Amino acid sequence: MLKFILRRILETIPVLLCVAAMTFFMCRLAPGGPFDEDKQVTAEVRELLNKQFNLDQPLHKQFIQYITHLPTLQSFKYPNRTVGEIISQKFPVSAKLGFFAMCIALGLGILFGVIASLRPNTYIDYIPSSLAMIGICLPTFVMGPLLILVFSLQLEWFPATGWGGFDGDQFFASDMVLPSLTLGFFYAAYISRLTRGGMLDILTQDYIRTAKAKGASGLQVILKHALRGGLLPVISFMGPAIAGLIAGSFVIETIFNIPGLGQDFVKSAFNRDYTLVLGVVMFYATLIIVLNLIVDILQVVLNPKLKFD
Amino acid sequence: MTNRIIACGALGLLTSVLIGCGPGAKPVDQGAHNKVLNITVGTEPEDIDPHVVTGVPEHHIIVALTEGLVAEDPVDLHPVPGTAERWKVSDDGTVYTFHLRENAKWTNGDPVTANDFVQSFKRILTPALASKYAYMLFVMKGAEDYSTGKLKDFSQVGAKAIDERTLEITLNSPTPYFLSLLNHYTWFPVHIATVVKHDGLTRRGSGWTKPENFVSNGAFRLKSWRLGRKIVVEKNHDYWDAETTKLDEIHFYPIELETTQENAFRGGQLHNIYSLHIDKIATYKKEHPDELRIKPHLASYFYRFNVTKKPCDDVRVRKALAMALDRGSITKNVTKGEQMPALFFTPPGVAGYTARARIEENVEKARQLLAEAGYPDGKGFPSLELLYNTTEGHRIIAEAIQQMWKKNLNINITLENQEWKVYLDRQREMDYQISRAGWTGDYPDPNTFLDMWTSWSQQNQTGWARDDYDALIRKAAVTQDPEARLELFQQAEEILMDELPILPIYIYTRVYALNPAVKNWHANVLDHHPWKHLDLEVKAAQ
Numbered sequence: 001m002l003k004f005i006l007r008r009i010l011e012t013i014p015v016l017l018c019v020a021a022m023t024f025f026m027c028r029l030a031p032g033g034p035f036d037e038d039k040q041v042t043a044e045v046r047e048l049l050n051k052q053f054n055l056d057q058p059l060h061k062q063f064i065q066y067i068t069h070l071p072t073l074q075s076f077k078y079p080n081r082t083v084g085e086i087i088s089q090k091f092p093v094s095a096k097l098g099f100f101a102m103c104i105a106l107g108l109g110i111l112f113g114v115i116a117s118l119r120p121n122t123y124i125d126y127i128p129s130s131l132a133m134i135g136i137c138l139p140t141f142v143m144g145p146l147l148i149l150v151f152s153l154q155l156e157w158f159p160a161t162g163w164g165g166f167d168g169d170q171f172f173a174s175d176m177v178l179p180s181l182t183l184g185f186f187y188a189a190y191i192s193r194l195t196r197g198g199m200l201d202i203l204t205q206d207y208i209r210t211a212k213a214k215g216a217s218g219l220q221v222i223l224k225h226a227l228r229g230g231l232l233p234v235i236s237f238m239g240p241a242i243a244g245l246i247a248g249s250f251v252i253e254t255i256f257n258i259p260g261l262g263q264d265f266v267k268s269a270f271n272r273d274y275t276l277v278l279g280v281v282m283f284y285a286t287l288i289i290v291l292n293l294i295v296d297i298l299q300v301v302l303n304p305k306l307k308f309d
Numbered sequence: 310m311t312n313r314i315i316a317c318g319a320l321g322l323l324t325s326v327l328i329g330c331g332p333g334a335k336p337v338d339q340g341a342h343n344k345v346l347n348i349t350v351g352t353e354p355e356d357i358d359p360h361v362v363t364g365v366p367e368h369h370i371i372v373a374l375t376e377g378l379v380a381e382d383p384v385d386l387h388p389v390p391g392t393a394e395r396w397k398v399s400d401d402g403t404v405y406t407f408h409l410r411e412n413a414k415w416t417n418g419d420p421v422t423a424n425d426f427v428q429s430f431k432r433i434l435t436p437a438l439a440s441k442y443a444y445m446l447f448v449m450k451g452a453e454d455y456s457t458g459k460l461k462d463f464s465q466v467g468a469k470a471i472d473e474r475t476l477e478i479t480l481n482s483p484t485p486y487f488l489s490l491l492n493h494y495t496w497f498p499v500h501i502a503t504v505v506k507h508d509g510l511t512r513r514g515s516g517w518t519k520p521e522n523f524v525s526n527g528a529f530r531l532k533s534w535r536l537g538r539k540i541v542v543e544k545n546h547d548y549w550d551a552e553t554t555k556l557d558e559i560h561f562y563p564i565e566l567e568t569t570q571e572n573a574f575r576g577g578q579l580h581n582i583y584s585l586h587i588d589k590i591a592t593y594k595k596e597h598p599d600e601l602r603i604k605p606h607l608a609s610y611f612y613r614f615n616v617t618k619k620p621c622d623d624v625r626v627r628k629a630l631a632m633a634l635d636r637g638s639i640t641k642n643v644t645k646g647e648q649m650p651a652l653f654f655t656p657p658g659v660a661g662y663t664a665r666a667r668i669e670e671n672v673e674k675a676r677q678l679l680a681e682a683g684y685p686d687g688k689g690f691p692s693l694e695l696l697y698n699t700t701e702g703h704r705i706i707a708e709a710i711q712q713m714w715k716k717n718l719n720i721n722i723t724l725e726n727q728e729w730k731v732y733l734d735r736q737r738e739m740d741y742q743i744s745r746a747g748w749t750g751d752y753p754d755p756n757t758f759l760d761m762w763t764s765w766s767q768q769n770q771t772g773w774a775r776d777d778y779d780a781l782i783r784k785a786a787v788t789q790d791p792e793a794r795l796e797l798f799q800q801a802e803e804i805l806m807d808e809l810p811i812l813p814i815y816i817y818t819r820v821y822a823l824n825p826a827v828k829n830w831h832a833n834v835l836d837h838h839p840w841k842h843l844d845l846e847v848k849a850a851q
Contacts, residue, residue, distance in 0.1 A: 032730025037363060038747070040737055040767040041441045044457060048439035052512055079514030080356050081536065089536050145568065152576050160576035161569055166336060168538045257564050257573065259537025272730050 005293070012289045016282065020067050023281045027274050028059065034076035034272045066278055073275040077268070083279035087261060091283070093163060094260035097179055097252070098245035104184025105191055105241075110234070112188070113195025114222060117230070120200060128192060135189025144182045144255040151178060161257040168259070179256040183249055187241055191234055199230035232303055239295035243288040335577030341826050341845040344557040349570055349583050353537060353563035357518045358509070359494035360433040363441050365749075368494055370561055373542050373840045374525040375497045378407050378426065378476070379488055383842040384831045386753070388488035392421055392498070392526065393476070402483025402789050403450075409474040412549045415500050416523075416530045423470035429498040430468045431455075437511035445495040445751065448487060450479045482787040485794065486660065486754035492837075493752060500524035528554045528841035537563060548841075555829075555844035574822060580845075582822040587645050587702070590820060600822045603647045604832035607656050607750040608817035609758065610648070610706075612695070612743050613736070616810050617772035620691050621742055625682040627809040631668050632675035633717040634710060636814060643709045644702070646820040651813035653806055655758040655798075656834065662755045662795050666806035668813065672717045679718055687719030694723045697745035698732040706814070707745065736770050744770075747817070753835060755798045756785065762805055773810030 035041060035049050050056045053076065054065065066073065071084030078086065112128035119125055138146075152160035158174050165173035202208065203226055211225045250262040261280060268276040300306045336347050350366040359371050380391035393407035413421040430449070433440045434456040447453040450467030454460035467479030480487060490496065501510075503524045509515030516522060523531045528550065529542035540561040544554050562579065564570045567586040573579040585593065585601070593601040614621040614630075621627055636650030649657075653664035676686070684690045695711070697703040707724050714720050722743075727735065736744050748768070750757040760766060760782050764774035778801055785797040805811070819836050828844040 030731070032728075032732075032734035035441070036730050036733040036737065037441070038733065039363060039441070040733075040770065042767055044436075045439050045441060045443075048436060049441075052437070052439055074514045078353070078355055078536070079361070080358075080516055080518050081514070086536060093537075145572075148572050148576075152572065156576075159578060160572035161564070161578060162573075163538075168535060254566050255569060257562070257566075257569050259535070263537070270729060 001297070005297070008293050008296075012286075015289065016285055017067075019285045020278065020282055021063070023278050024063050024066060024274075025059075027269070027272065027277055030272070032272055034274065036272070066275065070275070070279055070282065073279070075268075075273055075276045077271045077273040077276065083275050086264060086276060087279060087283055090259060090261040090264060091246075093258060094246050094249055094253070094262055097163075097176070097183065097249055097258060097260060098242065100176060100180035101183035101187065101245050101249075102242060104180055105187035105245075106234075108184070108188040109191025110195050110227075110231070112192035114199060114227070114230075116192065116196045117199035117203060118222075125196075129196065132189040132192040135185050136193075138186075140182050140186055140251045141255065143185060144179070144252060147178045147182055148255075163256070163258040163260075175256075179249075179252050179258060182255075183245060183252050187245065190237065190241070194233045194237055195230060198233045199226060202226045202229040205229075228302060232299065235295060235298055235302060239292045240288070242291050243284070246284075246287065337577045337580055337824055337826070338848065340580065341847045344555065344845055346556050346559045346827070346840075346843065346845060347562065347579050348559060348581050349562045349564045349573070349579055351563070351583050352565050354540070354561075356513070357523070357531070357534075357540075358513070359497040359499065360429070360438065360440050360442075361513050362494070366561075366563070370540055370542070371494045371497065372492075372527070372837070373529045373559060374523075374527045374531055375494070375499075376413075376527045377491050377494075377497045378409075379491045381492050381837055381839050383829055383839045384833075386489070386492075386833050386835060386837055388492065402485075403480045405478045405480070405487065406471075407476040407478070409476065410549055411474065413526060414547050414549070415526050416545060416547065417500070417503075418547070419500070419502075419524075420473075421498065421526050422473045423476035424473070425498045425501060426476050427468045427470050428501045430466070430496075431463050432499065432501070432504070432510060433495055434463075434466070435511055438513075440495070442495045445490065445493050448480050448482075448484045448490065450481050483789040484786075485791055486752050486756065489752045489754070498526065500526075529559065532558070539563070550841065554841040556840065559840060571822075574824075580824040580827050585820045585822055587820075590645055593822060597822070599825050602819070602821050602823055602832060604819050604836075605649070605656070605658075605834055606817040606819045606836060607659065607753060607834040608747060609651060609654055609656060610747050610814045610817060611651070611654065612812040612814065613741075613746050613771045614810055614812065615739055615742050615744070615772055617739065618742055620682070620684075620693060623682045624808060625678045626684075627812070629675040629678040629682070629718060630714065631809050631812050632671050632678070634670060634713050634812075634814075636670065638713075639706060639709050640815050643705050644815065646818050648815040648818050651815050653802060654811065654813045655755045655802060656750070656816045659750065659758075659834070660754045661791075662798060664802045664806070665799050666803040668806055668809070675718060679720075684720070690720040692723065693720070693742050694725050695743045695745070696725050696727060696732060696735060696741040698729045699726040703745050710814075739770065739772060743812075746811075749817075750835070755795070755802075756782075759785075759798055759801050759805070762810065769810075771810040773808065775804060775808065778804045 035046055054062060073083050075081050075083060075086060112132060116125045116128040148160050151157045158177050162175040164170045208221060208225055211221050249260060250266045253260040253262045264276060265280050268280060340347050350369040352366050354367045354370055355364060356362050357367060357371055359375060376391045378391055378393040379388040382389050392409055392413045394410040396405055396407045398405055409421060409423060415421060430446060432438060433443050434446060434452055436456060436458045443456045451460055451465050455463060455466050469477045471477055503522060504510055504517050507515040507517035507522060509517045520531050520534050528545055528548050530545040532541040532543045534540045541558060543558045544556065564573060567584050570582045571589060574582045614627050616622050640648040640650050652668045653666050655662065655664050657663040695707055697707050704726065711722050711724060714722060735741050761768035763779050763782050781797050781801040785794050788794040788797060823830060826846045826848060828846050829842045830838055
């Protein structure tokens with residue numbers, strides 16, 4: 001297993017380098033630059049700015065400087081912050097939102113999926129399955145405002161925007177509920193469908209029948225025997241899902257005004273904030289690689305048919 | 310057994326969710342009691358260093374923290390004493406002597422001195438800092454030469470500290486709007502010792518503007534700045550006019566999305582909606598007229614013509630296009646924010662100036678002009694593309710104009726939207742035929758709208774240049790008599806409206822909402838609201 005992990009880590013180095021190079025050069029090829037604003041500056045000022053931000057150096061030198069000093073480079077858009085500072089301040093927020101959403105997604109998704117799989121093609125199946133369908137079809141930018149309308153503006157249960165209370169420091173605050181639900185529902189829908197499919201496959205297997213024949217109770221069969229195999233599709237989905245939950249929350253972060261990294265992921269590209277784009281992309285790339293690795297290991301642990309090579 | 314566990318779990322989840330919920334006191338109501346204003350000014354400020362920023366959100370925060378030589382009257386923004394308690398102007402209008410007040414202090418206790426101002430002017434003009442807005446100081450003698458590196462010796466520049474509390478500023482020419490100009494943050498002082506300590510004299514992002522380092526001299530001091538969350542400023546009790554300051558704290562939230570601003574406002578989290586979505590205007594007019602504000606704004610919405618490319622190189626074509634619009638219909642049916650249809654460029658009523666020149670909206674004449682240009686009934690009209698940055702609001706205006714031109718002139722134009730930076734790049738490189746644009750005045754004077762069409766202006770970007778126009782603007786800059794000066798602007802704008810390198814469409818309004826508890830908020834064309842005068846009224850118990 002150690003060998004497997006080591007080999008995978010070594011494999012990531014060229015991948016990351018490729019990602020870095022592509023991001024860097026794509027940004028540079030895009031028209032417009034960090035200093036373009038509606039009030040145009042003179043050519044002299046532009047030149048001086050380029051010098052101040054080292055944009056006057058040859059591209060390959062800049063690239064080397066960028067990848068070797070990435071966390072300490074200053075953002076073009078927010079010059080009094082470094083890339084590392086921005087990521088370390090904003091990522092925990094996105095991660096927490098992603099974590100809450102994941103809990104909701106897994107809790108609801110597995111529960112609904114299992115229930116649906118127990119009595120396929122009856123109402124017990126149709127109701128959770130159609131709920132899941134609605135969850136998949138309703139995009140977060142519809143779901144979010146809908147929840148705000150009902151629970152914030154009409155019922156006044158939860159704040160409409162914000163994260164972590166008035167001062168933003170609370171570990172759990174009521175303003176975290178709606179965004180977590182919005183993001184969680186979307187993934188819960190997928191997970192419930194995957195669980196249902198996985199469980200339906202497993203429940204017809206011989207070893208389940210054997211377990212039942214041996215007199216194991218229904219719940220025991222599900223929890224002990226069926227779920228382990230039935231959840232395999234969910235596990236493989238988890239890697240990209242977690243990454244997506246953390247990175248893809250741009251819409252939710254914008255709707256609920258949450259100070260997460262998802263907003264920077266998108267906006268830094270629009271702002272031509274060369275350093276921040278690269279920083280965020282590299283950060284997410286690393287994250288996705290690590291998560292995929294963990295998922296691969298988990299899969300082998302859960303599925304005895306697979307081996308580490 | 311398991312059912313019970315599930316039931317307990319569900320109950321636990323429900324209670325934990327409901328804790329802290331319920332209709333507790335909302336931030337706006339609490340704010341009224343605690344004198345805390347919760348406000349959004351749109352996007353996250355890039356920085357609060359007055360010498361490097363260029364934006365409007367930055368302005369709102371910087372003016373809370375820092376004070377220049379003069380301040381603004383909260384009602385009509387006329388210059389009132391700020392850090393300088395009084396000033397004298399020489400007879401020829403070119404030398405201003407400011408006397409700083411004795412009790413003007415930095416937040417670290419240092420007195421604000423004349424030399425602080427001189428050093429601050431020097432910093433923003435230093436070429437290596439590459440301040441994008443340094444040109445705001447170019448009315449000062451020698452400032453332009455120093456900033457371009459032609460002049461090395463700053464003592465030659467027209468800013469002198471006569472003694473600790475006397476500052477003398479010499480201008481190139483009498484500038485009637487000079488005192489208003491001083492309210493632009495580029496003229497604000499920074500605490501040089503702090504800037505030097507963080508090695509920020511000639512570079513951005515040295516960290517001197519972080520809350521733990523920042524030193525300022527305004528009515529408020531910087532308490533905290535958390536990226537993406539909010540900037541909090543608190544009352545500066547050592548400020549010379551602290552008696553006037555009513556609020557204890559202002560919380561500035563960066564909220565870009567208009568609908569999110571509105572949700573936060575309706576949910577009682579914000580005292581304002583910085584910019585109200587057009588779809589909501591009708592609802593607010595009907596249901597919350599006491600909250601809705603629609604006020605004229607010192608800004609013009611227009612299109613640029615690229616006069617170096619066919620077909621807009623022909624003035625007759627430009628005129629035909631300008632005449633064949635029904636601007637009233639655009640503001641009434643498309644933009645819907647009570648904008649004023651613009652038949653000239655400079656917003657009316659700026660410093661006593663309303664342009665005489667008018668574009669005539671006349672479809673018959675427009676067709677005739679187009680025929681004269683060689684395109685009778687639009688026949689043979691070359692392809693024409695309208696460039697705009699990707700925004701719903703710009704698209705619907707462009708589509709309305711596209712239809713009007715089709716209907717009135719029988720010509721087809723194509724619309725091309727580009728992402729903001731690409732759009733700016735193409736405009737700068739003159740890689741367009743017609744391009745959407747907007748311009749917000751930097752100070753309340755026609756000069757800020759008319760000098761951008763001179764041949765030397767970076768903002769021109771149309772390829773248009775006229776010697777007589779340049780001469781008029783140059784002459785206006787050195788004319789002391791206010792009447793004669795405005796007359797020169799009138800003549801300049803007549804040339805501009807006759808040549809039409811641009812197509813004026815409407816004069817902006819600011820459409821926003823404000824909680825009625827906010828007091829002493831006066832509408833004005835610059836949308837400036839000196840924070841120290843604002844107050845919050847506690848709602849009567851229900």
